Amino acid sequence: MADEPLVLGIETSCDETGVGIVRGTTLLADAVASSVNDHARFGGVVPEIASRAHLEAMVPTIQRALDTAGIKASDLDGIAVTAGPGLAGALLVGVSAAKAYAWALDKPLYGVNHLASHICVDQLEHGRLPSPTMALLVSGGHSSLLLSEDITSDVRPLGATIDDAAGEAFDKVARVLGLGFPGGPIVDRTAREGDPKAIAFPRGLSGRNDPAYDFSFSGLKTAVARWVEAKRRAGEEVPVADVAASFQEAVTDVLTRKAVKACKDNGVDHLMIGGGVAANSRLREMAQQRCDRAGIRLRVPRPGLCTDNGAMVAALGAEMVWRDRTPSALDLSADSSLPVTETHVPHTDFHGQAYDALGGGAA
Amino acid sequence: MLLLAFDTATPAVTAAVHDGTAVLAETHQVDARRHGELLLPAIDQVLRAAGVDKHRLTGIAVGVGPGPYTGLRVGLVTAAALGHALGLPVHGVCTLDAIAFQARAEGLAGQPFTAATDARRKEVYWASYDAEGRRTEGPAVDRPAELTPQPRSVGAGALLYPDAFPGGHGPEHVSAGALAGFAAAELAAGRELLPNHPLYLRRPDAQVPAGYKAVLPA
Numbered sequence A: 001m002a003d004e005p006l007v008l009g010i011e012t013s014c015d016e017t018g019v020g021i022v023r024g025t026t027l028l029a030d031a032v033a034s035s036v037n038d039h040a041r042f043g044g045v046v047p048e049i050a051s052r053a054h055l056e057a058m059v060p061t062i063q064r065a066l067d068t069a070g071i072k073a074s075d076l077d078g079i080a081v082t083a084g085p086g087l088a089g090a091l092l093v094g095v096s097a098a099k100a101y102a103w104a105l106d107k108p109l110y111g112v113n114h115l116a117s118h119i120c121v122d123q124l125e126h127g128r129l130p131s132p133t134m135a136l137l138v139s140g141g142h143s144s145l146l147l148s149e150d151i152t153s154d155v156r157p158l159g160a161t162i163d164d165a166a167g168e169a170f171d172k173v174a175r176v177l178g179l180g181f182p183g184g185p186i187v188d189r190t191a192r193e194g195d196p197k198a199i200a201f202p203r204g205l206s207g208r209n210d211p212a213y214d215f216s217f218s219g220l221k222t223a224v225a226r227w228v229e230a231k232r233r234a235g236e237e238v239p240v241a242d243v244a245a246s247f248q249e250a251v252t253d254v255l256t257r258k259a260v261k262a263c264k265d266n267g268v269d270h271l272m273i274g275g276g277v278a279a280n281s282r283l284r285e286m287a288q289q290r291c292d293r294a295g296i297r298l299r300v301p302r303p304g305l306c307t308d309n310g311a312m313v314a315a316l317g318a319e320m321v322w323r324d325r326t327p328s329a330l331d332l333s334a335d336s337s338l339p340v341t342e343t344h345v346p347h348t349d350f351h352g353q354a355y356d357a358l359g360g361g362a363a
Numbered sequence B: 001m002l003l004l005a006f007d008t009a010t011p012a013v014t015a016a017v018h019d020g021t022a023v024l025a026e027t028h029q030v031d032a033r034r035h036g037e038l039l040l041p042a043i044d045q046v047l048r049a050a051g052v053d054k055h056r057l058t059g060i061a062v063g064v065g066p067g068p069y070t071g072l073r074v075g076l077v078t079a080a081a082l083g084h085a086l087g088l089p090v091h092g093v094c095t096l097d098a099i100a101f102q103a104r105a106e107g108l109a110g111q112p113f114t115a116a117t118d119a120r121r122k123e124v125y126w127a128s129y130d131a132e133g134r135r136t137e138g139p140a141v142d143r144p145a146e147l148t149p150q151p152r153s154v155g156a157g158a159l160l161y162p163d164a165f166p167g168g169h170g171p172e173h174v175s176a177g178a179l180a181g182f183a184a185a186e187l188a189a190g191r192e193l194l195p196n197h198p199l200y201l202r203r204p205d206a207q208v209p210a211g212y213k214a215v216l217p218a
């Protein structure tokens, strides 16, 4: 197998149809078709609308990625796809497409974990991940602290949100403030005009006896809503920018404090931050300051690679090929609740061993 | 002509290879929850059984529904991706037309009838055909009680609601062999088939959340 495997990755776990092409740790193409505007008026992602959009966008997005990379599909060394976790119907469109391409082109198929892909994408920006790496994943769907010894085989969850994901809290606070959807970028922009110390919003699960690495954003979201409502009831003007800045400060304070603590407790000197919320400017700034102070090297991909995309799936797929991991079978399932510990879904039965013995993709 | 045909619009996951004259091989599994797992292995298996190399295929025929969406999309995206990767044209076939084609082959030729499949939520997807096999009504999605079907009907939708479809009998689900036969006949006659677009017939379920809900007691 090539030292620098050429892999196409398909990501359809939520509302973005992402197709990336990677050679080893080099990004060649990152094509995205988003249905975000179709969901905006609903204030959240509508699964059926997302699934319909994935079907429409699949082939054109693949072609766009191939054109950008300047390669033919037959040049590929493998096809990777998000097998989970994510929206079941949306995942199924990507998994079905990936199987069809892998089978038609006689290439090995790799069903990979969406969360591990979010971590692995940083290899496209900052080279191979050191072992071990601590990862803080924050988005509309997840908020987790993960310790990875080997991104293709060993990812351990240290903590996660016990209620809302951080990105969900951004969406809900944006709705309370009447700022629109999705909330992340709008709250970030609005917060720049506000005072992060104006209102002391609560820091969830930060007591001495609380779980050290778990998160909770539901109480914070409710506190913001109560505060805003109280103002409105009193007939006072809501200082929108101050609310946004103070809320954002509370979220980023908890996220970065726990991430740095996890690094120190586990003797890890690299912290990777990924997921859509990693695009937040205050989170990046605060994480940098706290990591610098703690002697931890911070790795955050550029915002475009933090949100869901196909490049991250291709990056993990390329790593799977490079490390000679077992491909997936053609009966691979889309698993909406795939555990993070399952970095990929290898073929494990008798036929899988026979497949390996035959030299993988040479069907 | 060497067609690969498949359909995932009904509980059946079915694939077939057709040479323009006859079905060379066909597979049929009924499992409404595992279209995604079963389809590609079924395609691989049917080509092996027919002894046909995928690079010799001249086209793909796929059932475009109507059918429950999640399963339906498995077939459509697979057809689109295979067509793209193998450089093959993809011909869409209304799944009810394929069921009707099979029903005529099994003895209903010369009679008008209705084909109906289960649309869930107490509704059926249906279409009606005249004695020559031409579709005269549908495809549409409706409550069975609101329909006036032909005296004979076929499909799981008809079997499920015998009060609304008194003459209901098999075939229950679509077979890819029949779908391929229909497509081959249409192509041979120089007629265009459908584009590879799903016949959803319903708008997506999407509840607009009611205005922002207050958390303070009123």
Ligand SMILES: [Zn+2]
Pocket: A114, A118, A139, A141, A275, A276, A307, A308
């Ligand atoms: Zn994600």
